[in-house]
Amino acid sequence: MASEGIEQKMEDLNVTKPSTSQSGEPTEKPAKQDKERRDQKKAAKPKQQQGQGKQGQGKQGQGKKKEDDQDTKGITVTKAEDLSEWYQQVILKAEMLEFTDVPGCYIYLPRSYMIWEEIRDFFDAKIKAMGVENSYFPLFITEANLQREKDHVEGFAAEVAWVTEGGRNKLEKKLAVRPTSETAMYSYYSKKIRSHRDLPLKLNQWNNVVRWEFKHAVPFLRSREFLWQEGHTAHMTEAEAGKEVLEILDHYAAIYEELLAVPVVKGKKTVNEQFPGAHYTTTIEGFIPAVGRGIQAATSHCLGQHFAKMFDITVEDPNQQVKDGEKRDKLHVWQNSWGFTTRSIGVMILVHGDDKGLVVPPRVSNVQAVLIPVGINNKTTPEDKEHINNEVDKLRKTLKGAGVRTELDDRDGYSAGYKFNEWEMKGVPLRLECGPKDLAKESVLAVRRDTGEKFTIAIADLATEVPKRLETIQKEMLQRASDIYASHRKIVREWKDFVPTLNEKNVLLVPHCAGGECEDEIKKDSAATVEGQEVDARAPSMGAKSLCIPAEQPEEIKEGTKCINPKCSQNAKEWVMFGRSY
Structure with missing residues (x-):
C-alpha cells in the first residue's frame, strides 16, 4: 500500500463528485473502479512480507519452519513513520478484519x-x-x-x-x-x-x-x-x-x-x-x-x-x-x-495501538489473559513437558472459573518468544508465563501489554489478582488517553496562532460567532493551499472544520470578544472546537 499516510487517504481534495445517469442513479467510472480494486489489493498485501526479523527467534530449535510459514510476521513499520501501512498491517495480522472482492466491504473476524x-x-x-x-x-x-x-x-x-x-x-x-x-x-x-x-x-x-x-x-x-x-x-x-x-x-x-x-x-x-x-x-x-x-x-x-x-x-x-x-x-x-x-x-x-500492534482494553478483549508454558527445550522429557502443560491448563481453568477470558497457548513447534510476539501483536492485555521454576515457586510471571510492566502473581491468588489487574489496566489506559487528549486541546484567541497551533497536532478551542459562512472561511483559510500560509510540509493539507460546541465551555466568553476569524466582524458567541478531522 502507498505510504502517503492514512490521514491523506481520508481527504477528498482530489475526488470529484460522482457522475449520475439520466435516471439520477450514482454511477462509477470504470477507471475509478479499477483504481479502487488496485488499492484494495495493495492494502491487503503488506509491503514487507520477507523475513521475520526478531519474531520467533527463541531458544528452541524446533518448529522454525512452522514459524517461518506463518502469515504473522510482526508489524514491519512504525506507527509514526507510516500510519496507513501500520493500520492496515495491524487489522490484518491481528486478525481483526479481512478484505473481500467488493471494495469498501469487509469481513468482521x-x-x-x-x-x-x-x-x-x-x-x-x-x-x-x-x-x-x-x-x-x-x-x-x-x-x-x-x-x-x-x-x-x-x-x-x-x-x-x-x-x-x-x-x-x-x-x-x-x-x-x-x-x-x-x-x-x-x-x-x-x-x-x-x-x-x-x-x-x-x-x-x-x-x-x-x-x-x-x-x-x-x-x-x-x-x-x-x-x-x-x-x-x-x-x-x-x-x-x-x-x-x-x-x-x-x-x-x-x-x-x-x-x-x-x-x-x-x-x-x-x-x-x-x-x-x-x-x-x-x-x-x-x-x-x-x-x-x-x-x-x-x-x-x-x-x-x-x-x-x-x-x-x-x-x-x-x-x-x-x-x-x-x-x-x-x-x-x-x-x-x-x-x-x-x-x-x-x-x-x-x-x-503501538509499534507492536494492537493494544485492546480488557473489557472488550476476546482474550483477556494468555497462558504460555515456558522453560521447555530439547532437554525436556516428554513426561516433564506433559506435566508442565497439565499444570498450566489447571491455571487456565482457575481463571475461566473466575470469569477471565483465558487462552492457553501450548502449541508445539513454536518458541515461547514467537508466542510472546504474536499475542502482543494481537493486543491481549495480560500475558502469564509459567514454567518449571515458576511452578516450584508457586507463582507465574505476568506481563502487561499496555506498559510492558512485569510482576509475579502467586498461583493461589490468580483468581482474585488477575481480575484486579485487568481493571487497573482498563482504568490506566483511559487515564493515559485522556491526558493526551487534554494536552492537545488548545485555547487559541488570535488568528495568527490558529494554523501554527493546529499544525502541532492539536484541536483548537476558539471564540466563534457560530456563523456558517464564517466556518467555511476558516476551513478554507487554514488549508495548506492558501498562498503564503505557513504550513508544515508533513502536516495534512486540509483545513480545520468545526468539530463541536463543547458542552463544557473552557471559560465564559467575555463581552466584546470578537470571532477568531479576522474576516468576521461579529462578536463571538461560544467557544467552538475546530480541528482537522476524519
Missing part, C-alpha cells in the same frame, strides 16, 4: 466482532432500561419514500446505493439500500401513533447500512457497508425529546470511556455540521493523537417536527379545552434519532 458484541450488550441494556424496544425494518426503501424529506435525501444523495433489477427483470421502481432508516420507519410511525397515549414510541434496530462512499475506504472508519444501531423515538414535547437526546449521548460516551478506554468530548454540532433534516445534533468527538485529528465518534439528533410534518405523524392536543362536538387541534410529534457504529473499533485501534 471474531476478534473485532466480539468487541461489537460487548458494545451491543452494554448499550442494549441501557436503552431497554429507558423503555426502548428492538425491532427490524426492511433493508430497501422506495425512491418515493426516500425523497419525501428534501434536506434529508440531499444529505445522502451521493452515497445511496440503488437496486434496479430483480433477478432477470428490471424493476419498475428502483429501490434504495438504506443509508439510514428515517424514511423507512416513519410511515409505520404515522400509522402506529394515533393518540397522545401512544407516546412515547421508542424503537431501535441493530442492523447494517450501506453508504456508497466515493472517498478512499478505510476499514472500520469509512466503509460502504457497516454495522450500527439506530434508535428512532417519538415524543409529545420538545422537552421530552431533548432529555432523551442527552441521555443517549451520555450512554455513547460511556461506551467509549468505560469499554474502549477512549476519551471523548460531548457537545453540539454547529448548523453547518448537523445531521440533514435535524432540529439540532449532539455529538461526542474523539481524537487520534498520531495525526492530531478529531473524529466524530457518535451522534444523537433531535429531529424536531420536520419528519413528523412530512409523514403526517400527529396526535390531538390533550391539553386543549374544547366544547362538545369540537375537535382538538392536531399536534406534530417531536422525534429523535441516534446511532452508534463499528467506526468505534477503528478509533480504539488508532488511539491505543
Whole structure:
C-alpha cells in the first residue's frame, strides 16, 4: 500500500463528485473502479512480507519452519513513520478484519466482532432500561419514500446505493439500500401513533447500512457497508425529546470511556455540521493523537417536527379545552434519532495501538489473559513437558472459573518468544508465563501489554489478582488517553496562532460567532493551499472544520470578544472546537 499516510487517504481534495445517469442513479467510472480494486489489493498485501526479523527467534530449535510459514510476521513499520501501512498491517495480522472482492466491504473476524458484541450488550441494556424496544425494518426503501424529506435525501444523495433489477427483470421502481432508516420507519410511525397515549414510541434496530462512499475506504472508519444501531423515538414535547437526546449521548460516551478506554468530548454540532433534516445534533468527538485529528465518534439528533410534518405523524392536543362536538387541534410529534457504529473499533485501534500492534482494553478483549508454558527445550522429557502443560491448563481453568477470558497457548513447534510476539501483536492485555521454576515457586510471571510492566502473581491468588489487574489496566489506559487528549486541546484567541497551533497536532478551542459562512472561511483559510500560509510540509493539507460546541465551555466568553476569524466582524458567541478531522 502507498505510504502517503492514512490521514491523506481520508481527504477528498482530489475526488470529484460522482457522475449520475439520466435516471439520477450514482454511477462509477470504470477507471475509478479499477483504481479502487488496485488499492484494495495493495492494502491487503503488506509491503514487507520477507523475513521475520526478531519474531520467533527463541531458544528452541524446533518448529522454525512452522514459524517461518506463518502469515504473522510482526508489524514491519512504525506507527509514526507510516500510519496507513501500520493500520492496515495491524487489522490484518491481528486478525481483526479481512478484505473481500467488493471494495469498501469487509469481513468482521471474531476478534473485532466480539468487541461489537460487548458494545451491543452494554448499550442494549441501557436503552431497554429507558423503555426502548428492538425491532427490524426492511433493508430497501422506495425512491418515493426516500425523497419525501428534501434536506434529508440531499444529505445522502451521493452515497445511496440503488437496486434496479430483480433477478432477470428490471424493476419498475428502483429501490434504495438504506443509508439510514428515517424514511423507512416513519410511515409505520404515522400509522402506529394515533393518540397522545401512544407516546412515547421508542424503537431501535441493530442492523447494517450501506453508504456508497466515493472517498478512499478505510476499514472500520469509512466503509460502504457497516454495522450500527439506530434508535428512532417519538415524543409529545420538545422537552421530552431533548432529555432523551442527552441521555443517549451520555450512554455513547460511556461506551467509549468505560469499554474502549477512549476519551471523548460531548457537545453540539454547529448548523453547518448537523445531521440533514435535524432540529439540532449532539455529538461526542474523539481524537487520534498520531495525526492530531478529531473524529466524530457518535451522534444523537433531535429531529424536531420536520419528519413528523412530512409523514403526517400527529396526535390531538390533550391539553386543549374544547366544547362538545369540537375537535382538538392536531399536534406534530417531536422525534429523535441516534446511532452508534463499528467506526468505534477503528478509533480504539488508532488511539491505543503501538509499534507492536494492537493494544485492546480488557473489557472488550476476546482474550483477556494468555497462558504460555515456558522453560521447555530439547532437554525436556516428554513426561516433564506433559506435566508442565497439565499444570498450566489447571491455571487456565482457575481463571475461566473466575470469569477471565483465558487462552492457553501450548502449541508445539513454536518458541515461547514467537508466542510472546504474536499475542502482543494481537493486543491481549495480560500475558502469564509459567514454567518449571515458576511452578516450584508457586507463582507465574505476568506481563502487561499496555506498559510492558512485569510482576509475579502467586498461583493461589490468580483468581482474585488477575481480575484486579485487568481493571487497573482498563482504568490506566483511559487515564493515559485522556491526558493526551487534554494536552492537545488548545485555547487559541488570535488568528495568527490558529494554523501554527493546529499544525502541532492539536484541536483548537476558539471564540466563534457560530456563523456558517464564517466556518467555511476558516476551513478554507487554514488549508495548506492558501498562498503564503505557513504550513508544515508533513502536516495534512486540509483545513480545520468545526468539530463541536463543547458542552463544557473552557471559560465564559467575555463581552466584546470578537470571532477568531479576522474576516468576521461579529462578536463571538461560544467557544467552538475546530480541528482537522476524519
